Every structure is written in structure tokens, then in C-alpha cells.
Amino acid sequence: MLLANKQVAIIGGGPGGLTLARLLQQQGVNVKVYERDADQYVRQQGATLDLHYESGLRALAEAGLMEEFRENFRPGAERVAITDNNAVVHYTEHDNAPIEDLDNIHARPEIDRGPLRDLLIASLNDKTVVWDSKFTELKANGEGWDLCFANGTTAYADLVIASDGANTKVRKYITDIERIYSGVTIVEGNVYNAAVNAPDMWQLTHGGKIFAHWKGKTIVLSAKGEGSLSFYTITEEADDFVKKSGIDFTDRKQVLAWFKERFSDWSDDWYEIFSSDESYFVARPQYHFPLDQSWKSLPNLTMIGDAAHQTPPSGDGVNQAMLDAVELYEAFCKDHFDTIQEAVTAFENKMLARAVIATEEASQLMEAMLSENSLQFMLDFFNDLEMR
Numbered sequence: 001m002l003l004a005n006k007q008v009a010i011i012g013g014g015p016g017g018l019t020l021a022r023l024l025q026q027q028g029v030n031v032k033v034y035e036r037d038a039d040q041y042v043r044q045q046g047a048t049l050d051l052h053y054e055s056g057l058r059a060l061a062e063a064g065l066m067e068e069f070r071e072n073f074r075p076g077a078e079r080v081a082i083t084d085n086n087a088v089v090h091y092t093e094h095d096n097a098p099i100e101d102l103d104n105i106h107a108r109p110e111i112d113r114g115p116l117r118d119l120l121i122a123s124l125n126d127k128t129v130v131w132d133s134k135f136t137e138l139k140a141n142g143e144g145w146d147l148c149f150a151n152g153t154t155a156y157a158d159l160v161i162a163s164d165g166a167n168t169k170v171r172k173y174i175t176d177i178e179r180i181y182s183g184v185t186i187v188e189g190n191v192y193n194a195a196v197n198a199p200d201m202w203q204l205t206h207g208g209k210i211f212a213h214w215k216g217k218t219i220v221l222s223a224k225g226e227g228s229l230s231f232y233t234i235t236e237e238a239d240d241f242v243k244k245s246g247i248d249f250t251d252r253k254q255v256l257a258w259f260k261e262r263f264s265d266w267s268d269d270w271y272e273i274f275s276s277d278e279s280y281f282v283a284r285p286q287y288h289f290p291l292d293q294s295w296k297s298l299p300n301l302t303m304i305g306d307a308a309h310q311t312p313p314s315g316d317g318v319n320q321a322m323l324d325a326v327e328l329y330e331a332f333c334k335d336h337f338d339t340i341q342e343a344v345t346a347f348e349n350k351m352l353a354r355a356v357i358a359t360e361e362a363s364q365l366m367e368a369m370l371s372e373n374s375l376q377f378m379l380d381f382f383n384d385l386e387m388r
Contacts, residue, residue: 001333002333002340003333003340006158006159006340008024008032008159008160009034009160009161010031010032010160010161011034011135011160011163011170012035012162012165012305013035013117013129015321016304016318016324017033017164017304017305017325018033018124019059019063020161020328020329021033021124022065022120022124023325023333024333026063026064029332031128032128032129033129034133034135034149034155035129035130035131036134036135039131040131043114045113045188045230045280047222047231048077048110048111048112048113048223048230049111049113050109050315051069051109051318051322055322058323058326059326065119066102068123069102069111072115072116072118073102073110075100076098076207076208077208078099078108078109078110079093079094079206079207080093080382081094082375082378082382083210083213087204087270089204090379093208093382094206112224112225112226115225133149133153134149134151135170136148136150136169143299144157144158144159144160145160145300158300159301159340160302161303161304162302162303162307163321165305165307166306166307168303168306168307170301170303170307173301174298174302177293179287179288179289179310180289181286181287182286182288182366183236184234184237184313184366185234185236185237185242185285186232186285187232187233187259188231188282188283188284189230189232189255189273189282190228190229190230190231191228191230191231191276192276193276193278194223194227197275200272201269201270202223204221205222211378213369213374214266215372215374216374217235218369219232219233220232221273232313234366236370241285242283249281249283252276252277256275286310288311288359288363289355289359291359298344299339305317305324308324308348309358309359311355313362313366316358323354327351328351331344368381
């Protein structure tokens with residue numbers, strides 16, 4: 001096997017990196033995951049994750065973790081309602097029976113980020129994840145690398161795999177191709193104890209999701225299993241919006257003032273998600289990489305997930321990262337390449353070709369979601385899905 005007697009380092013303990021670690025350990029590979037979080041119990045931010053049959057669910061099946069997933073996913077959380085700017089429901093799945101058949105190719109079951117990470121970590125050998133390891137730099141050491149971390153520690157690896165997300169610090173060692181601003185900025189928020197702090201919006205989700213659309217602006221609400229409500233505002237903004245707006249996104253009152261101005265044609269029902277001090281807000285400009293990106297593959301370094309390819313927001317990022325994990329694992333452990341570099345080259349070529357399609361599809365979806373007729377587009381989109 002190509003990775004026999006090799007030390008593998010994965011930088012980043014998100015779903016992609018942890019899935020890859022599990023797959024490699026099943027083949028007896030020596031692997032460590034270096035994660036910047038202080039420990040496993042750091043609060044997980046962001047919305048729920050919908051895993052797709054051909055990618056995220058396939059990865060869990062390959063990893064032998066479908067039973068664990070069945071115990072932790074949230075039946076009913078996949079159900080969507082579509083509203084307008086006045087929170088009036090125009091389409092709903094909230095009365096539908098919760099999903100049960102995970103073998104259906106159209107299945108997109110939801111799971112919160114924390115439980116997904118926990119089940120992946122539990123599947124790994126003890127001490128596989130090295131916590132409090134904020135990556136700072138790589139230093140060449142023979143045919144491998146010394147990894148340096150902010151806490152002063154170092155580690156050696158024969159092969160390094162970057163899974164450190166959109167703000168990757170490893171990618172620069174592979175390519176200098178830079179990201180392109182998509183024209184879209186998300187303001188992400190989370191309201192804790194939402195049944196008390198945002199009761200009307202919490203009730204509106206019915207434990208699932210709300211997609212609200214009106215004349216080029218979108219809000220997405222997601223109920224989470226621990227009782228919090230995550231949300232995204234999605235708008236077209238200038239590339240320097242975050243800096244030039246002067247908004248302190250840690251200040252709830254400033255964020256609400258921005259929202260009232262930017263969403264001035266939306267009803268005040270939505271103000272509730274900004275009303276509690278038990279919340280957080282962060283602005284996230286959205287990027288993607290050029291469709292024609294490519295680089296010369298290295299024999300000891302590669303990358304997966306958002307570090308390698310990003311798309312405008314489409315809900316597919318985690319699925320692409322987990323599919324990357326499967327395909328890289330297959331290149332190393334199931335295919336018959338003579339060298340690690342040949343395996344990396346084959347994987348990267350396949351990954352980049354797939355990323356082109358994902359980026360194009362996400363860009364088209366985002367353009368439609370932010371169009372003047374976005375509400376009607378989404379209604380037509382979901383009605384078409386029902387007819388299939």
C-alpha cells in the first residue's frame with residue numbers, strides 16, 4: 001500500500017478531514033488530525049448540514065458509520081417552507097412525514113454540525129485528533145514536512161493533507177491561485193434558546209428550514225437540535241462591504257440597524273432574530289476559485305474541501321469535502337498507482353473537474369435566488385422537485 005509506514009497529517013478537523021482520517025485508519029494508515037479548536041467541546045456554529053446520497057452519505061457508508069448517523073440525524077429537519085418578505089408562507093413541507101429512507105437517491109437528511117463531528121471523532125483511534133493545534137507554517141524536512149503550530153509545538157509528516165477550510169493557511173504551499181469574490185456576502189447569526197429569545201421565528205421553522213425571498217434578498221433560517229436558530233442573510237454587496245460599512249458585527253444593535261436599512265421593504269417580523277443578547281453575528285464574504293484552476297501536483301502535499309475549491313453558498317460544501325475524502329482515500333488505498341504523486345495527481349484532476357460543475361451550478365442557483373423574481377423561482381424549483 002502506498003501509505004504503508006508513512007505518517008499522514010490532516011490539518012483541520014472538519015467533516016472532510018475527519019472522514020478522511022476514519023477511512024485511512026480503516027486501512028491501517030498512521031494518521032493525525034491537527035485541529036485549532038481547544039477541545040472537542042467548543043460550540044459548533046453555523047446551520048445544520050444536509051448530506052446527499054451521492055457524496056456525504058456515500059462517505060459515511062464507506063466509513064462504516066451509517067448506523068451512527070441514523071442515531072444522530074434529525075428526521076423532519078429537512079422540511080422546508082418558503083416565505084416572502086412579510087413572513088407569509090407560500091410553500092411548505094412542514095406537514096410532510098419526516099424522512100426515513102436514507103437509501104433513496106433523493107434523500108438529503110439533516111444533521112447538526114456538533115453531532116456529526118462527534119460521531120466522526122468517536123470512530124477514530126484514541127488521540128488521533130491533536131487539539132489546540134493552530135497551524136502556522138510548513139518547513140521542508142527531507143521528503144516530508146515539519147508542521148509548526150502557534151502553541152510552539154511541531155510535528156513531522158511524510159504526507160500533509162490540507163482540510164483547513166476557506167481561510168486555509170496551507171494552500172499557498174501548493175498554488176498561488178487566489179479566490180474570486182462572488183459578489184455575495186452572508187451575515188450569519190445564531191440565536192440561542194430560540195424558543196424564548198425568538199419565539200415567532202422559531203415556531204415558523206417547525207423544526208426545519210425557512211427560505212425567505214423578496215426582490216434580490218434572501219434569509220435562511222434553520223432550527224437546530226439543541227434549541228438554537230441559525231440564520232443567514234444573503235445579499236449582493238461590494239467586495240469591500242465589510243470594511244467600508246463600519247459595522248461592528250459583534251454589536252447586535254449595529255447589525256439590526258444595518259438590517260433595517262438593507263431590508264427596508266421587509267416586515268418587522270424579522271427583527272426578532274436580532275433582539276437577544278444570546279446570539280452572535282459574523283459577516284462572511286463568499287468566494288470561489290477560477291473554473292480553470294490547476295497546479296502541478298506534489299508528492300507530499302494536497303488539499304480537500306474549501307481549501308481546494310469553494311462555491312457560492314449552495315449547501316453543497318460539506319458534501320463536496322466528504323466526497324473529496326472518499327476519492328482521495330480510494331486513490332491511496334484502492335487504486336493501483338505506483339507512487340503517491342501519481343495518486344495525488346489523479347485525485348486532484350478528478351476533484352477539480354468535479355469542482356467546475358459544482359461551482360457553475362452554485363453560481364446559477366445564487367444568481368436566481370438573488371434575482372428580482374427570486375420568490376417565484378424558488379416556488380417553481382420546489383414544485384418541480386415534488387413532481388419528480
